[in-house]
Structures are given as C-alpha cells and as structure tokens.
Amino acid sequence: MKKVNVAIIGTKFMGKAHSNAWTSAPKFFDVGLMPVLKVACGRDEKGTADFAKTWGWEETASDWKKVVERPDIDIIDIVTPTFLHKDIVLAAAKNGKHIFCEKPIALNYAEARDMYEAADKAGVLHYLNHNYRRTPAIAFAKQLIDEGKIGQIFHWRGTYLQDWITDPNFPLTWHLQKEFAGAGPHYDLNSHSVDLARFLVGEVEAVSAIMKTFVTERPLPGKDAGTFKSGSGASDMGKVSVDDAAFMSAEFENGALGAFEASRFASGRKNYNYFEIYGSKGSLAFNLERMNELEYLNLEDPVDEQGFRTILVTNATHPYIDAWWPPGHIIGYEHAFTHAVVDLLNALENGTPITPNLYDGMKGMQVLEAAILSAKTGKKVNVSEVK
Ligand code: SOE
DSSP states (O other), X not given: OEEEEEEXXXXXXXXXXXXXXXXXXXXXXXXXXXXXXXXXXXXXXXXXXXXXXXXTOSEEESOHHHHHHOTTXXXXXXXXXXXXXXXXXXXXHHTTOEEEEESSOOSSHHHHHHHXXXXXXXXXXXXXXXXXXXXXXXXXXXXXXXXXXXXXXXXXXXXXEOOTTOSTTSOOOGGXXXXXXXXXXXXXXXXXXXXXXXXXXXXXXXXXXXXXXXXXXXXXXXXTOBTTBOOBOOXXXXXXXXXXXXXXXXXXXXXXXXXXXEESOOTTOSXXXXXXXXXXXXXXXXXXXXXXXXXXXXXXXXXXXXXXXXXXXXXXXXXXXXXXXXXXXXXXXXXXXXXXXXXHHHHHHHTOOOSSOHHHHHHHHHHHHHHHHHHHHTSOEEGGGOO
C-alpha cells in the first residue's frame, strides 16, 4: 500500500489525540494510503522524545521550519497553540505539503484568509479539525437534515460550557493570553459551535454579542500547566487578555435565528457541547456528554405519540460505526479524530476536498470576529463587514 509520511508539530493534549488517530485509522478502517508517523516536533527535547516513544513517531525534531521543508514529508499535522498556525500553514503550503490543522484556525480573520488563500493556491489538501462534525450522532443529524426530515430550520441553540478556570488561582496559560490564543472560549469553544451551525444550519449573516472576563489577573504558570491542568509552582500575577465567557445571537442567511453561549466559568460543566435545532418538520438535540445519542422529534408522528425519542447512534447503518463495534457498544471522544484521519486519507487518495477546511475556518472566523466587534461597539454587526 502507498505510504504517506506525517510530521506532527506539537506534542501536548491534541498531539496525543492526533497520534492516536493516525495509529487507529488504518487498523479499523479500509484506507488506501498508509500513514507513517515520521517526525514529532516540539520545543522541549526530552518531552518530545518521550512523546515520540509512546506514540511510535520514528524521529524527533525541534525546529518546525526545517520539518516543513523536508522532501520526504507529505502531511503536516499542526497541534500547536493558535498563534503558530498561520506561519506553519503558510510554510507548509509553500513546500507543497498537505495540511491537517487544529482549531481555532488563527488569531483573526485576516490570518485565516491568508492561510486559506495560500493553501488553495498551492493546490494542497487542507483540513481544519473541528472534530465534532465526525461524531456519528452529529454526522447522522446532518443526514436527517439533508433528507428533509427537519424541514425549514427556525432555531439553532448551541452552548459550549466548561469550568476548568473558575478557580482564580488557575494560572495564566497561553489559552488566556490574546497574543497566543486570539480570544478565550469565544474562539476555543464558540468556534466549534459556529462550525456545527454552519454545517447543520447554514451561513451566518449578522451577530450581536456580549463578552466578559470575570478574573482579570492570574498567577503566571509554573511547571506542566496546560489545558485543564493547573501544574505547579505558579508565581507572580499576569493580566488575562481574553474573554472568560462569550454569548452571541445570530441571524442566518436562510432566515433562521441562533443563540450561542461559550464559557469556561460554568461550574459543574466539564465539556458540555450541546445544541438544539428546531424545524418545521422536526427537531434535534445533541449533548457531547451523551455523545452516542441523538434526540429527534418527528412532527409527522401521530400527535398523541409525539415526543423526543433518543436514538442510540451505534448501528452499522449509522455514520462511521460499521468499522467499530456491534450495536450498543458505544464509542468516545477520540473516535471523531480517527474519523477525520480516515476521511483525510480517502480525500488524498481520491483527489477530492475534505470539509471543514481552511475555507470553512476562514468563514467561521469572520463570524467570530464580527461578534468581537459587536461586543466592543454594542451594535449588531453584519459578518460581511469583517474584511
Ligand atoms: C479546551 O477548551 C478544549 O480542549 C478545546 O480546545 C477543544 O477544542 C474541545 O474539543 C475540548 O476542550
């Protein structure tokens, strides 16, 4: 089987999730290309060596600029903090590498546009990892919508709530600094909800938003601090420069209305990615904390039998499931990453595009930036105003 060499840049939480996906994809699915875990690249030599050993990356490197120039590398997998995405994508495109990039795409719309244009011009395959699209229940929701089962969509309600920084002593990791993350949960979490809303409902036309930073100063991070991890040895205080919560209302081009809530201060909510869709023929609801289930209401059922039914999305006929386990043998968070790798390998083999890609990221970022403008001015902003 033809091989494709992958280099991963970044070795933390998402590094793990992606490494697992590159490994499991060809084991469970029939893929026409065999990914080779060639190079793991990270700044911390020892950490990168340990990571490479655990996950089976053949080599390590510390300078991503050299890695993207290597002629033997086919795919650059980017799992760094957001501020590095643009430079790595531009260099990867220039060197003709295919791109697998973590979300959120970039620090702002202008960066996202440059990234999309560079990849498009270079003719490389590009994918932006909004992984939830490939959760079977969400892929199935899309199927129901495309089959017309929900009819005309009136409302989208998307909330993405976490609570890992409610403690004011949680340190100022890169996620809480605008220069590295671009924004707080507005980018980290609303970017997922906007991606799902664009996937399931349609393009957003205008937004109004409010944002809040509840804790404005935090201790500087000590050792091992990161996503969901306070680490140890935090010291002096530094200024939080992103939102802690971002709420937004939206008008879609097709006339639907939407509400989005993203927060890292929703005590008790760990990774509560939840949405509801209400349409003329039916409704849908999804909760990541019950990710194998989809709630579906069919308005064509006899009126006295109507109600939300819970579909356990684990049949062989449901998206992606056939490759895993028999019905009822549920799957988890990491599987959507595997599905992304499978779809990317298939797209590469067949010469077809894959979504969401850098174009989708750019469109989503335009919505998110319009919301930032709205929160600053207190006015409704048309997405097309963001240039
Ligand atoms: C942290 O908020 C985080 O890891 C996000 O960055 C991911 O995109 C989300 O899927 C889970 O939470």
